[in-house]
Every structure is written in structure tokens, then in C-alpha cells.
Amino acid sequence: MNLKYIIKNLKIKKISGQIDLEIEDIVYDSKKAVEKTLFTALIGMTSDGHKYIENAYSSGARVFVISREEFLQEKENVEIIQNSTFILVKDTRVALATMSAEFFGHPSKELTIVGITGTKGKTTVSGYIKSVLDNADISCGVIGTNGIYFANQYFKTVNTTPESYEIQKYMRKMVDNGVKVLAMEVSSGGIMMNRVHGIKFDYAIFTNLSHDHIGEKEHPTFEHYRECKSMLFAMSKYSIINIDDENSKVMIEKSKDYKSYSIDVASDFQAKNIIYPSDISDMRTYFTLNEKKYVVNSFGKFGVYNALCTIMLCEQLGLSYQSIYTGLEKAHVKGRLQVIDGFTDIKVIIDYAHNEVSLENVLQTVKELKPKRLIVLFGSVGTRSQNRREELAIVASKYGDVIIVTSDNPDTENPQKIIDEIVSHISQDKKKYTYCYADRAIAIQKAIEMSQKGDVIVLAGKGHEEYQLINGVREHFSDEEEVKKYIFPKS
Incomplete structure (x- = not known):
């Protein structure tokens, strides 16, 4: 595509060089730069793409979109400037989103797009939506924490909400493969980083909000976190909002039109006659909505909330009750209250619960199933949200009969240091039932070996993830794969 068409909707401050050029791809990683690529210098939390312009130039790129005008004034950049085209904008992330939409032919205009946001539930809701729509022969694509999947194709993602280029690229693939509806998890970081800039959402779903993602590399305050979340509703035609959550008022204020759902208070769609599982033999939950019966393959209150907003959306899309x-009823979501089949006398549950609210929800719900013992295995991520370690320890102490502390993406921190910090907050009465293994594989093995008939083991924190982040490198690791090595009856 000709460069002048790619940049036609940008708010350009300055252009240096010619723009009547053919561009074959847009990149923001200098390692992917080759001839006829346009390199966009993104500024992130810890890196600045302007530092990699020389690398991209050496690899063949001759068109650059930048936001730091001083680059054009530095003497050491004279050769690059004389032989390249530079486009100066205020925000390169907005520019990347705008150019990517143009480059891929505005695929969002050909899809019904559902944005799902909240601290918990995004992945489960997107999975439920896909299950219901696929069952109704309506092709649905998903972009989120568990990856990008549509039309029997699957692609891994690094972030819950990928960079705008990837979103536009895969939306184009979806359209070309006959997808009609896209369920997209929209993180606060995705909004803050302008990854969904310019996308017109048809529907926005609010699940819930709690104090998470507050820290040096995330949001400075809870209010900032909430404000970022609320921006999705200003971008959407119609909102579906959980009014049991006190933060729903902020989302409603931003909404153009909305309907509410709830369990505890009166709303447009209030679940009633809820029957939660009474023991570990049946993990499903039953409820009625507008005098119609439903069943969901989940247990606990959050499972009902996730089902409610799914039902509301699908009714809006014109689907029948049946x-x-x-x-x-068919819906299962990997790594979300996922029960591993094969054990006869114990239950092993894998869940992504990695903060105070999500872990408490899972453990409280499992405890209500009256297991002989609840064995809790968890860790806490390195380099961020350090207050989370104390919170997780307190929750594990409250519900766990046996506690196993291990690693969960320690990154550049010492895993044992993280474990020691968590253990320091375990309640005194539970410390004699607490075990520590920095190697998560060994921790899982020990959990299964020490289990007794009637026990439930909850492996928390990783869920769907298939890696451990160690010193910046993602090393393959899967809770599910490790568990399945030990499937045998307990006597």
C-alpha cells in the first residue's frame, strides 16, 4: 500500500522526506524491520522505540513514525534522516492504531465487536460467548488472555489485549474466514496504551472491579485504573453492566445506552433460585433468569455473573433460549475453575486466580463443597504488585488446610525471596501446614502425593499459561501437563 494512504488519517506535526512510497508492512519491533517496512517508534513503560531506529534502518527500513522531534535534530542521526522519511506525530501508539486500521482495510467495520472489561471474568465471558455463538452456527472469534482463536485457528498472545497492529491484522483474518462476531478482552493497559484506539465497539460488558494492577509498571492509583476501564463504555454503542459492583456507577456514566445485570439487587436481568454445588460430585450451578432455567459448568457466584452477561448479549444478538x-451448558474455559479429569478420589482444580479477590472467590467456593481438606498451591509474580503477596497469604491462610507456596513467573526476582515474603504473612496457626518448593513441578508433585481421599487441590495463579517467566525468558511450563503425569486413584 502507498504510504500516503496509510498515513492519510494521522494528525501529523511534521514530515521529512517523500511519502509516495510503497509499504509492504508496518512494524514496531526493530528485529522485524526489512526493506519496505514502516517502523513505528513506540514508547512503553520500560523501553523507547526511538532507541531502535538505527537498528531498523540497518535492517532496511526507510520510513519512520516518531514522537520525539529531538531525534531529527541530533547530529549523529544525519545519515538516517537524509536517506529516510520521518513522520512526526504526538503519539506513536495512536498513529500505529490508525495506520494499522487503514493498512488492513478497517476490518472492525465488518464485525460485530464485543468488548469485555473488568478485573475478573473477561476470559471466561469471552469463552462462554464463543461457545454459545458457535453452538448457534454463528462464527465467533476471540482475542484475549488465552490467545486469539477463530475458525479452528489459534495464535498465542503476549498481552490480554495485543498491540493495535495485531488486533487489526487478526480482525482482517477473521473477516476473511467468515467470522461475524468478535469477543475481545479489553484490559485497562490495552486502553491506556491506545491498543483499541479507533475501534467502534457494538457492545461493552462490565464484569467487576477490584484493587489490582496498581503499581510502578501499571496504574498509579485505583482511580486511574477505574478511569481507564470506563473509557471502553464511551467507545461502545451499548453497555451490559454488573450493578452489584459499586464501581458500576462510573461505567454507567460513560455509557450511551445500557442494561444491568445482578444477583443481589434488582436489575434488568437478575439471577434467581440459584443452586450452587453442595459437594464435589457435581460442580455445576443452576439458576433462573426471567423464569427460564439455566445451568453453567462453574461453581460459585462469579460463574453466575459470567453466565448472566453472556445471556444478555446473546439475547441482544437475537439468539433463541434453547x-x-x-x-x-457446553461451555468450558481453559484454566478457569478447570477440573482435571482422571482422579477418582480427589479433585484437582486449575485456576488463573492470582490476586486477593479471585483467589478468595475460588477458595471460598471450593470450601463450601466440603472437601476433606483443601490443599492450596500458589505463588506470586515477580517485579510488580508486591502488596499482592501479603493479600494472597492471608486468603490462603483463611481457607487452606494445607498450603504450598511455590513460584509463579518470578522473572528477575529471586524465587525464594518471593516465597519467603509470602510465608512471612501466613497466619501462625497455618505455618505448620505450610510447605515451600521453588520448583513448581515439584510443588505439584508433592501436592498430589500428600493428598488423601476426599481432598481438593487448587493450583492457583497460572491457569491457561504454558510458561514460567524467568529472567525475562518464557520457559515452557503447564500446570495441566504436570498434573496429568500423576493421574491415579488415591487409596
Whole structure:
């Protein structure tokens, strides 16, 4: 595509060089730069793409979109400037989103797009939506924490909400493969980093909000976190909002039109007659909505919330009760209250719960199933959200009969240091039932070996993830794969 068409909707401050050039791809990673690529210098939390312009130039790139005008004034850059085209903008992230939409032919205009945001539930809701729509023969794509999947194709993602270029690229692939509806998890970081800039959402779903993602590399305050979340509703035609959450008022204020759902208070869609599992033999939850019966393959209150907003959306899309019921009944989401089949006398549950609210929800719900013992295995990520370690320890102490502290993406921190910090906050009465293994594989093995008939083991924190982040490198690791090595009856 000709450069002048790619940049036609940018708010350009200055252009140096010619723009009547053919561009074959847009990149923001200098390692992917080759001839006829346009390099966009993104500024992140810890890196600045302007530092990699020389690398991209050496690899063949001759068109650059930048936001730091001083680059054009530095003497050491004279050769690059004389032989290249530079486009100066205020925000290169907005520019990347705008150019990517143009480059891929504005695929969002050909899709019904559902944005899902909240601290918890995004991945489960997107999975439920896909299950119901696929059951009704409506092709649905998903972009989120568990990856990008549509039309029997799967692509891994690094972030819950990928960079705008990837979003536009895969939306184009979806359209070309006959996808009609896209369920997209929209993180606060994705909004803050302008990854969804320019996308017109047809629907926005609010699940809940709690104190998470507050820290040096994330949001400075809870208010900032909430404000970022709320921006999605200003970008959407229609909102579906959980009004049991006190933060829903902020989302409603930003909404153009909305309907509410709830369990505890009166709303447009209030779940009633809820029957939660009474023991570990049946992990499903039953409820009624507008005098119609539903069943969901989950247990606990959050499972009902996730089902409610799914039902509301699918009714808006015109699906019948039977289609919604059947699709919801079939729905399973990897790494979200995932029960591993194969054990006869114990239950092993894998869940992504990695903060105070999510872990408490999972453990409280499992405890209500009256297991002989609840064995809790968890860790806490390195380099961020350090107050989370104390919170997780307190929750584990409250519900766990046996506690196993291990590693969960320690990154550049010493895993044992993280473990020691967590253990320091375990309640005194539970410390004699607490075990520590820095190697998560060994921790899982020990959890299964020490289990007894009637126990439930909860492996928390990693869920769907298939890696351990160690010193900046993602090393392959899967809780599910490790568990399945030990499937045998307990006597």
C-alpha cells in the first residue's frame, strides 16, 4: 500500500522526506524491520522505540513514525534522516492504531465487536460467548488472555489485549474466514496504551472491579485504573453492566445506552433460585433468569455473573433460549475453575486466580463443597504488585488446610525471596501446614502425593499459561501437563 494512504488519517506535526512510497508492512519491533517496512517508534513503560531506529534502518527500513522531534535534530542521526522519511506525530501508539486500521482495510467495520472489561471474568465471558455463538452456527472469534482463536485457528498472545497492529491484522483474518462476531478482552493497559484506539465497539460488558494492577509498571492509583476501564463504555454503542459492583456507577456514566445485570439487587436481568454445588460430585450451578432455567459448568457466584452477561448479549444478538441454554451448558474455559479429569478420589482444580479477590472467590467456593481438606498451591509474580503477596497469604491462610507456596513467573526476582515474603504473612496457626518448593513441578508433585481421599487441590495463579517467566525468558511450563503425569486413584 502507498504510504500516503496509510498515513492519510494521522494528525501529523511534521514530515521529512517523500511519502509516495510503497509499504509492504508496518512494524514496531526493530528485529522485524526489512526493506519496505514502516517502523513505528513506540514508547512503553520500560523501553523507547526511538532507541531502535538505527537498528531498523540497518535492517532496511526507510520510513519512520516518531514522537520525539529531538531525534531529527541530533547530529549523529544525519545519515538516517537524509536517506529516510520521518513522520512526526504526538503519539506513536495512536498513529500505529490508525495506520494499522487503514493498512488492513478497517476490518472492525465488518464485525460485530464485543468488548469485555473488568478485573475478573473477561476470559471466561469471552469463552462462554464463543461457545454459545458457535453452538448457534454463528462464527465467533476471540482475542484475549488465552490467545486469539477463530475458525479452528489459534495464535498465542503476549498481552490480554495485543498491540493495535495485531488486533487489526487478526480482525482482517477473521473477516476473511467468515467470522461475524468478535469477543475481545479489553484490559485497562490495552486502553491506556491506545491498543483499541479507533475501534467502534457494538457492545461493552462490565464484569467487576477490584484493587489490582496498581503499581510502578501499571496504574498509579485505583482511580486511574477505574478511569481507564470506563473509557471502553464511551467507545461502545451499548453497555451490559454488573450493578452489584459499586464501581458500576462510573461505567454507567460513560455509557450511551445500557442494561444491568445482578444477583443481589434488582436489575434488568437478575439471577434467581440459584443452586450452587453442595459437594464435589457435581460442580455445576443452576439458576433462573426471567423464569427460564439455566445451568453453567462453574461453581460459585462469579460463574453466575459470567453466565448472566453472556445471556444478555446473546439475547441482544437475537439468539433463541434453547441455543443459549445449550451453548452455555457446553461451555468450558481453559484454566478457569478447570477440573482435571482422571482422579477418582480427589479433585484437582486449575485456576488463573492470582490476586486477593479471585483467589478468595475460588477458595471460598471450593470450601463450601466440603472437601476433606483443601490443599492450596500458589505463588506470586515477580517485579510488580508486591502488596499482592501479603493479600494472597492471608486468603490462603483463611481457607487452606494445607498450603504450598511455590513460584509463579518470578522473572528477575529471586524465587525464594518471593516465597519467603509470602510465608512471612501466613497466619501462625497455618505455618505448620505450610510447605515451600521453588520448583513448581515439584510443588505439584508433592501436592498430589500428600493428598488423601476426599481432598481438593487448587493450583492457583497460572491457569491457561504454558510458561514460567524467568529472567525475562518464557520457559515452557503447564500446570495441566504436570498434573496429568500423576493421574491415579488415591487409596
